[in-house]
Amino acid sequence: MSGPDSTADVRTLVVDDEQEVADAYALRLRDYCDVETSYSGEAALSVVDSSPVDIVLLDRHMPGMSGDDVLSELVERDYYGRVVMVTAVDPGIEVLDMPFDDYLCKPVEREDIRAVIDQQRQILxxxxxxxxxxxxxxxxxxxxxxxxxxxxxxxxxxxxxxxxxxxxxxxxxxxxxxxxxxxxxxxxxxx
Structure with a gap:
């Protein structure tokens, strides 16, 4: 570890169908944690299946497989990590039944996204x-x-x-x- 609050070894996956958005969040996390991006739900599940991922930052509204569908599939596959919804979708009462670990509304500032990565790293x-x-x-x-x-x-x-x-x-x-x-x-x- 590189310091008392190091997140450098945390493996984070940013999932958003808008490539510019996913890349922007990944850029905010560069040199902070080990970050990878996926631009669809299917691609995200493939990454989780093929390599260890500690934290998934997941957009809810995506064409094809939505973030909600990805979240359900992660539960079905016994994903052992933390899931943070990072989305422009306003949360409603349905979030009570959703098994995510945190929920951030876009846009998310650099300090906030890094803080949530550190919090979820500590919990995990x-x-x-x-x-x-x-x-x-x-x-x-x-x-x-x-x-x-x-x-x-x-x-x-x-x-x-x-x-x-x-x-x-x-x-x-x-x-x-x-x-x-x-x-x-x-x-x-x-x-």
Whole structure:
């Protein structure tokens, strides 16, 4: 990480059918986070399927597959990240049932879009940290209990792989790793 509030490693996808708008938001995020653009809902889903994306900035009103449709599809695909609607569509009562994480009305200033990326990074980092702690605690207990046994029994390989994957993502998103050090310092073995 490059600093106490670093978002440089956050992978952000800007989705807007108006190429100039998507590119303008991406330009505002350049040198702030790892940013990619998509100009349609279908292209956005392809990016999410092919590479890890932490935060999606999603326009609601797009031809073909709307932002609302993309949001529903992300839920169907168990997308593990944060979704921020960035749109000119005035929110109505229907937003109560929509599973987005934040809603910004266009136009969005550079400072505001960067602030929302940082807020969503922090939320995702701590959500991932909790999942990592659960997986790593199980792995550590199994390490102790299964010593000498087949490490692939009872899903041990899966939990080990999940813990490793979650740890990498947590370290990439979390700016203060002391909480990881404190977790590692706790003895989970029999004395």
């Amino acid at each position: 980092a701590y959500e991932t940290l909790g999942k990592y702690f659960r997986a790593e605690a199980k792995r550590a207990v199994l390490d102790t209990e299964l010593s000498g046994a087949d490490p692939e029994q009872a899903g041990y390989g899966e939990i080990r792989e999940r813990a490793t994957r979650l740890e990498r993502r947590t370290r990439r998103l979390l700016t203060d790793e002391t909480v990881l050090d404190q977790f590692d310092a706790v003895s989970r073995e029999e004395l």
